Amino acid sequence: MSRSPSAYSPKTRLGRWIDARMPLPRLVHDSFVSYPVPRNLNYLYTFGGILTLMLGLQILTGVVLAMHYSTNTATAFNSVEKIMRDVNSGWLLRYLHSNGASFFFIAVYIHIFRGLYYGSYKAPRELLWILGCIIYLLMMAAAFMGYVLPWGQMSFWGATVITGFFTAIPLVGEWIQQLLLGGFAVDNPTLNRFFALHYLLPFMIAGVVVLHVWALHVTGQTNPTGIEVKHETDTLPFTPYATVKDAFGAIVFLLVFAYFVFYIPNYLGHPDNYVEADSLKTPAKIVPEWYFLPFYAILRAVTFNIGPIDSKLGGVLAMFGAIAVLFFVPWLDTSKVRSAVYRPWYKVFFWLFAANALFLGWLGAKPADGIYVVLMQISTVIYFAFFLVVMPVLGLVETPRRLPNSITEAVLSSATRKRGSASTQGGNASPQNNEHIV
Structure with missing residues (x-):
């Protein structure tokens, strides 16, 4: 997508002074206010913003939880219970964080499937797609590390089973496993390593997200037709059109998220993880x-x-x-x-x-x-x-269907079909309507 010259104009002397030295307000304006987006984006395209929101929520709640968590196998499980019972709003922080991980993945899976459906990975957006895959990998690593921290039965045995898979890799497998575990079995060094990595990885994710958004703004947003922007009429300013749609999508998503947090907070978890880890008792199903x-x-x-x-x-x-x-x-x-x-x-x-x-x-x-x-x-x-x-x-x-000449043509033809369908339905429902149209 070709970028038009910046439309940002500082109104005050202070604004002009900052713009001449560090044009951060100009960057924000050009990226999130006047930035042109295709006019036919649907609600599947709101999940990029939802993911950014969920990442911020995970980092915020995670930092506060870390202030009360104990990275010791003798006290880790009890520290989580103490957060739930004794820390002011600790139960809310814990449920926001644990359910937030699940909803983070729900949003990212929808985001990935939308990309696969609309071909968002095709040139010139290959690097944008690869950065998204890197974010997904980092998310999986962070989620796995975080799942171990409550030090419940499923946490302990899940870590034991998953790290054991690395031993299958020839030559370096056992070395990788011992590096992760900090020894020959899941124990206190493992918990310390996983806590440190779990705390670090979200900030790494945030850094790659910045690159992901940067790459998006260089190549431009895709759209359901898969056609590149050809005219100014194909686009609308990001604000208020896309921001209002993103905000509505985020509100609906957060309402569902809130339902899980307040009414069924343990639905997406496993009951065995509410039993303290015991290396002598293997769960029936890991x-x-x-x-x-x-x-x-x-x-x-x-x-x-x-x-x-x-x-x-x-x-x-x-x-x-x-x-x-x-x-x-x-x-x-x-x-x-x-x-x-x-x-x-x-x-x-x-x-x-x-x-x-x-x-x-x-x-x-x-x-x-x-x-x-x-x-x-x-x-x-x-x-x-x-x-x-x-x-x-x-x-x-495959023989594809005929592509419209532009995004605007696709939007207008879709609107025409909807009007035609409404007219037909109205005509079938009431003969008087047909006479009136004639």
Whole structure:
């Protein structure tokens, strides 16, 4: 998107003095007030702003919680209970933070699927997409580290199982595991390391978010048609049009979030994590948090050796490969059409992929035996086939629908169709209306 000259004009002498030395107000104005955005953005595009809001909430509540948390295996569990009972509004801070992690992932998954549907990863936005994938990786690391901190049964055994996967990596696997654990088992050094990393990672995420937004403002926002901005009539100022829509979307999202915080705060957690960690008592079923379940299912789908690669290493490679493949999406998709709106077959495969991802999440919570293993294997094949087969091949053989000449044409044609549909419905409902129109 071509950037127009800055429209910012300081009104006061102080404003002009600051603008000449550090034009931060100009940067804010050009980026969040006068910045042109496509006029056809829908509410799926509000999740970028929602994610920024949730990141701020997680950092704020996390910093306050850290003031009362004890990084010692003998007192960590009790310090969390003390936060809940004795710290002023501690229960609210804890529930905001724990449920905030889940809603952070809900928003990021919607954001990712929106990008896949509308082709937001295509040139010239490859780096924008890669930065988003890096944010996702850092989020997963921060969430895993944070899940260990309450030092409940699921925290302890989850850390034991997940860090144990690294031993499958030849040569350096055991070294990586010991580096994470600070020893040969999950213990006090592990808790200290995880707390330090969990505290650090959100600030790293914030730094990459700045780069992500910067890259977005350089290349410009995509839109549901996938067509680049061609005329000034294709865009509207960010404020008030996009800001009002973003604010409304955020309010609705936060209302749902508030319902979980105040009415069902433990719904997305695991009951075993409200029992203090005990290295001598293994839970009947060890599962990660819900947002890791699809990848956990992929990990457990590999139950056989693949040549010199044993099943344990194969599962680890499949799990990390399921994340790594996202980085190559801009080059795996060979279609010249960006949006699925104009790609009928891609749209079908996309929704099958989305359903399969949800199914993988369901399977991740099931035991790795019987029919569940077979279903995990089938779903894993479907997951990778979407990226490695459907995207490259479909782009070469699919015949897309005709693209509009501009965003404005798409908006006007959509409005015309809606008016025509309303007129038809009104005419069918009342003959007098038809006579009046004639």
